[in-house]
Amino acid sequence: MKFSVKLIAAALCAAMLCVPTLAAGSSDAPGAGVYVPNPQYTVISGTVAHQKDGGLLMSTSTGEPTEDYILWTEGVMILDAVSGEPVDAKSIKDGSTVYAWLGAQTAVTMSLPPQVTPELLLVNVPADYKVPQYDVIVRATVIMAGIPHYSGMDITLSDGTAYQVWEDAQITPHLTRNRVTYQDLLPGTRVLMWADDSGKGSRVLVFPYAYKGGISLYNDGYLCVNGRPTVLPSALRRPYNDERLYAPIRAVAEAAGYDVSWDKEFGVTVKDGGEIVFQICPDTDLAHGPATADRQSLSGPCLIANGITYLEAGDLAHLLGMFYGG
Structure with missing residues (x-):
């Protein structure tokens, strides 16, 4: 069985010579666009x-x-x-x-x-009390105010509500004694937010994080990894003229702390501390490895252009164990 899998993988990798490149053009718009909230x-x-x-x-x-x-x-x-x-x-x-x-x-x-x-x-809601908001963070950008020891995070929740959480805000974890700060307010984090009418968060209750980090597309077209701009709009692709956004595997995975290499039999190989996370060949939507245990078939194939391999951003985030904010 193992021998047969290797033969299939080798054949798929050989097929990469026939894969059309992701040429930029009118049918291949980059990732810039208006963020549309998706309330959770x-x-x-x-x-x-x-x-x-x-x-x-x-x-x-x-x-x-x-x-x-x-x-x-x-x-x-x-x-x-x-x-x-x-x-x-x-x-x-x-x-x-x-x-x-x-x-x-x-x-x-x-x-x-x-x-x-x-x-x-x-x-126990008092009369006329402004009830805190419970939601998932889908956007998070570090604010550098230029004042020593005074910075914070711009966050957007899934319903589109935006807040600023400065480092002097009261930020506490739910049911643990772990120390959390504004830097822990990554995409995918569930929070209970107390804020004033200006959108300044005074208190944040942070719930356990279920991901290894977050990936989000921002309105300026940048793909951000853990709140930091990582991939230029020109490096993103929409090859099928639909909602699917394709991101470079290496750039995203390495920014998230993974190692990326090429295996002549199994294609792109992503590792975490020497352990394989997943492998995939161009021109196939079938990934291999521990990360694919619950989801082998992807929403689109792995594509290649100028030696750079791409996966649909949501698929890539899932394989990396990360939250994708869209």
Whole structure:
């Protein structure tokens, strides 16, 4: 079996001589473009009352007409809206206002009233209180103010809301004692943000990070790795005249701390500390290696131009274990 795989890989690599190059032109626009927010959450709010079966009946305060939901709380993060501290579901008072964040994967039943298990509940909300925002960071750029010991981060959340978080802001991790700073506010980070009307973040609660870093396309056309401009707009490609953006594998992977080389049998080889992460040959959408365990087929093939290999940016981010902000 191993011998057969090598033969197939060798044949695929040989096919690279026939792969059309990514010529720049009207059909191959670079990556510049307007960022379109892709909200990760739907927020509902209202007053609640405990049910005998353990759920919370929420009567929403928005919408025409108002709707009711059954909120299940088992396994749900329940936090105090003012302090950010965990709260036991049994302590939630009947008639109090709560805010619930429903993620893209949150299931809502077709029953009446609909039943849902939110990702986050904020409770103990004072009257006329500006509720903090829970969301995922999709853009993050370091701010250098030119003042010693005073810099920060420009961040944009998935719904398009922008904030500035300076280094004097109160930034704390959720349920750990790890030290976090504004430099940890990378794309892919889930945060609970308290901010004033000007967009200045005063407090940030940071949740565990599930990625090895973040990759995002900014409005000026640069592809940024971990918040730093890495790939010029002219080095990005859209060869199929659609939404797929192709990025150079080596430039992105090396900026993220990986080693990149060429293997005559298996093509582009990306390693982390000497261990293979993935390998892929031009003109194929089938990658090999540990990173492909849950996703072998990619959304587009590996392409080559002037000795530079490209992958669709989302595919590349996934293989590298990184968040892709689009």
